[in-house]
Amino acid sequence: MKLLIIDDDEGFRSALARACERRGCTVAVAADRASALGLALEFEPDAAVVDLRLADASGLALLPELLAIRPALRMLMLTGFSSIATAVDAVKRGAVNYLAKPASVEDILSALRVGNAPEETAADRHVDVPALSVDRLAWEHIQRVLLEEDGNVSSTARRLGMHRRTLQRRLSKRPVAN
CATH class of the missing domain: 3.40.50.2300 (Response regulator)
Incomplete structure (x- = not known):
C-alpha cells in the first residue's frame, strides 16, 4: 500500500x-x-x-x-x-x-x-457504542455547535450561553473520557 x-x-x-x-x-x-x-x-x-x-x-x-x-x-x-x-x-x-x-x-x-472485501458492507460491521458520561455529552454538544458555527469560538460561546474565554479553556483541554 x-x-x-x-x-x-x-x-x-x-x-x-x-x-x-x-x-x-x-x-x-x-x-x-x-x-x-x-x-x-x-x-x-x-x-x-x-x-x-x-x-x-x-x-x-x-x-x-x-x-x-x-x-x-x-x-x-x-x-x-x-x-x-x-x-x-x-x-x-x-x-x-x-x-x-x-x-x-x-x-x-x-x-x-x-x-476492502466486496462482500462486506457497513451493515455487516457491528459497532458497540458505549454509554457516554454527562461530561462527555457536554463535550460532544460543544463540538457539534462549534462545527455548525464553522469553528467560530465567539458565536459558539454566544449560542451556548457561556463566556468566550471559558469556552476557549474547555476547548484547549483534552476531551473527557466516556
Whole structure:
C-alpha cells in the first residue's frame, strides 16, 4: 500500500512512517496542506492518514481537496481531539474511518483496509457504542455547535450561553473520557 501521512507533529509523523514501512507500506509524509496536495499528485497514494488539526489548515477541509486529486483515495482522519460531530463531518467529507490518538499502527492500517472485501458492507460491521458520561455529552454538544458555527469560538460561546474565554479553556483541554 502507498500511504501518505499528513501530520504537523514531526515526531509522530516520523514514528508512524517508520512503523508503516516496517509493515510493508511505501510511505510519503507531509506537514502541511500544500505539500500534502503536491504529494497526492506526485506520489499517487492508495491511502492517507490525515490529522484533524494541521498548523496551516483543517484536516477536514483537506479531505475533499485530496479526493478531487485522487478520487479512489482511502482516507483516515486521526485526531487527539475526537468528537462525534467531527467524526460525522469527516465521513461526510470522504474519510473511510476516524480514529482518536493514541492509536496503534495496527489499528490505523486496519481502519484503512476496512471494507476492502466486496462482500462486506457497513451493515455487516457491528459497532458497540458505549454509554457516554454527562461530561462527555457536554463535550460532544460543544463540538457539534462549534462545527455548525464553522469553528467560530465567539458565536459558539454566544449560542451556548457561556463566556468566550471559558469556552476557549474547555476547548484547549483534552476531551473527557466516556
